[in-house]
Amino acid sequence: MEKNHSWFPKEQQDDEVEMKVTHDTRTQPDTGMLSDDDSTEDRDTGESQDEMKIVPISTKDAQVLQSPLLPLTEEKEEKTENSPVVPVPTTLPQRTVMPRKRAILMAVFLLILVFNAARLSSAQFIGAEGWASVLGSHVSSGDPNLLRNVAIQLRKKLTPGVTAQATPHLTPQEYIDALVQNMTLDQKLGQMMIVQYVGPEYGLAISTMISQYNVGAVILFGVNNNIQDKTQLKSLTRQMQSNSKPIPLVVAIDQEGGTVDRLVNLDGPRPSEAEIGATNDPNKATQQGNQDAQDLSSYGINLNLAPVVDVTNVFNPQLYLRTFGDNPAKVTKMAGAYLRGLQRNGKVLGALKHFPGLGDVGADPHNSVPYLYRSKSDLEAIDWAPYRVLIRQGDVRAVLVTHEIVTTIDGSKPSSLSYKVITGILRNELGFQGVVITDSLTMEGITAYYPEAQAAALAIEAGSDLLMGALTPNDVANMISGIKQAINTGEIGLQRVDESVRRILMLKYQMGLIRIPTI
Incomplete structure (x- = not known):
């Protein structure tokens, strides 16, 4: 391309153009910077700081920048080493100042972050779940003020004529129904989890399961290092309850005495069921139940997975010294007495176990699936007799179902997963609705x-309400995912989920964890 093309101005055809900006003190506005008299010389170049630096560019580039659109027939000229350059002024970057409002908001945010982090352990603060806890970002999207807001809704539903009269009576079932109607699916499924974790402190795993997954219950084990001393245990249960929003936790334990004595290092040894049964004195059982309730309540524990009501007929290492005897009537009498003592103060409830009965099997479900080969008539007369009597007496709030195959009822599934065993026998035939x-x-x-x-x-x-076993947040997530998938395919109805949640909330009401509001 030639320089003297008709549409290039003559001044742009020079080999080099030098552009210089001079400083004019007469027209420059007052910027608060140094005046000409106060200016200093650049120590490296000796040039005045008021002069702008020059950056050279090629003449041809300058021509393109200032010329109209070039014809399409012109070929692009290749740049050579001897191409002339044109100096172009540049300005020094200005300092960016954050607006005051934004700076204040940023400072407040950092203070909140530090404050919340200080309340948590290092394990909670580090990691994705820990940061989610610090920043207040939870998986659950349910109402954190569920109990209070439902009470307000119920008050608003009252007509002026009703409020002018005596305060209407709200039944526990009505209040629980209202709670269930206002819960999200994630909150409901979380309530159906009874989880465990490893460690003596309120760490990341249990914090995530409680705060993000809204689990309904926690079970404590000595083998998981959850129980070290009285002060530690009380502090742990307080932290768990204070972080369980909006619905308080069931805190469970296996406190049977004898070989299954979770509190032995705190309060000393307690007699086993076999020792209490040997006295054949129901008062001894009642006294022990009352003592267990006082101790458990003082530690913040409200559910004892006891008494064992298996009727022992064969030797089973798993049940050694853990049953009241080998006679259904004796087991019923002693277990009923213990249960009444345990539940007398209303703060601790018990759970009969292990339905449908481990008294006639030798295998341990921790290691394999036991098979129970008794006829149905023998099951009714022996294994199920304590359940039938105690359920009719109205003292049974919870039943723990074990993993065994009862061949005469359901030969294909373990009892804990069997509709025929749980719904068919326990609920329909024995009448248990807890x-x-x-x-x-x-x-x-x-x-x-x-x-x-x-x-x-x-x-x-099958009809179960509380699912035990999750050890980590990932376990909880997997279980909930499996339940949701079954809901999506129609294998589990939402009504079935609501039934379980109502039972769980009623159990918490019976423990004193949920109070009926005055409206």
């Missing part, structure tokens, strides 16, 4: 045949 708790779904007797997600869904289909 909370059904599965034994741990992480036992070998279950995991050898079913993934945890499938086991959770099958347990609910």
